[in-house]
Amino acid sequence: MNNILTAVNLNKTFDSLQVVKEVSLTIKNGEFVCLVGKSGSGKTTLLSILSGLEQPTEGTVSINGTSITDSSENELALFRRKAVGFVFQSFHLIPTLSAWENVALPLFPIKMDKEKRKKRAMELLCQMEIDHRADHRPSTLSGGEKQRVAIARALVNRPEIIFADEPTGNLDSETSGAIINILKHLHEKNGMSILMVTHDQDLATSADRIVRMQDGKVVS
Numbered sequence: 350m351n352n353i354l355t356a357v358n359l360n361k362t363f364d365s366l367q368v369v370k371e372v373s374l375t376i377k378n379g380e381f382v383c384l385v386g387k388s389g390s391g392k393t394t395l396l397s398i399l400s401g402l403e404q405p406t407e408g409t410v411s412i413n414g415t416s417i418t419d420s421s422e423n424e425l426a427l428f429r430r431k432a433v434g435f436v437f438q439s440f441h442l443i444p445t446l447s448a449w450e451n452v453a454l455p456l457f458p459i460k461m462d463k464e465k466r467k468k469r470a471m472e473l474l475c476q477m478e479i480d481h482r483a484d485h486r487p488s489t490l491s492g493g494e495k496q497r498v499a500i501a502r503a504l505v506n507r508p509e510i511i512f513a514d515e516p517t518g519n520l521d522s523e524t525s526g527a528i529i530n531i532l533k534h535l536h537e538k539n540g541m542s543i544l545m546v547t548h549d550q551d552l553a554t555s556a557d558r559i560v561r562m563q564d565g566k567v568v569s
């Protein structure tokens with residue numbers, strides 16, 4: 350099986366604080382990996398580096414054979430939009446746009462007419478079983494509904510890997526379970542590669558593999 354992601358010897362220093370220390374990590378194509386560790390251990394920072402949101406101080410990352418640590422900011426932005434899907438704890442939906450417009454937003458730089466964009470967004474909202482809320486603004490949706498919209502948005506450009514940073518952090522346990530089942534389904538049925546940060550030990554057991562961080566290092 351090929352690796353979707355290969356990271357070699359990553360270090361990240363903010364001022365004089367070393368937050369990520371000599372991290373090497375590979376994720377296989379289609380693998381579901383959970384990243385766990387105490388608050389402040391460097392999980393979000395590592396995820397930002399692996400997904401190309403942030404550059405490491407040292408080290409390299411490649412996704413599907415493309416190095417993302419020596420590309421220009423423009424190349425990187427294009428790559429992120431096409432190859433990577435993000436899901437965040439606090440949803441990061443645009444409040445002035447409807448659910449379907451939020452989902453369609455990453456399609457915007459691509460030349461696609463409005464009807465096609467809406468069709469693609471609706472397909473994903475259907476898949477997430479939230480199409481009946483397509484015209485609603487985020488403020489009128491529940492937490493679980495917002496996260497379904499956010500997952501639909503993450504999938505809209507058919508990414509090769511999904512990065513999720515505590516996607517259930519703002520949800521109750523029942524709703525969390527439903528969101529994890531969606532991610533599991535994407536992994537099992539669609540072969541999606543997923544790297545998910547979670548604090549919840551029970552949720553982490555859904556994954557193929559658990560990577561543990563402690564004080565900036567991957568310890569197991």
Ligand SMILES: Nc1ncnc2c1ncn2[C@@H]1O[C@H](COP(=O)(O)OP(=O)(O)OP(=O)(O)O)[C@@H](O)[C@H]1O
Nearest residue numbers: 363364366368386387388389390391392393394395
């Ligand atoms: N932009 C930044 N500038 C300076 N320090 C930072 C920056 N981003 C993160 N840090 C520091 O890096 C350390 C790791 O932060 P990070 O957010 O990666 O931890 P985390 O494991 O995701 O924690 P949590 O579980 O609370 O989300 C913390 O000490 C944090 O204060």
Ligand SMILES: [Mg+2]
Nearest residue numbers: 392393394514
């Ligand atoms: Mg974090």
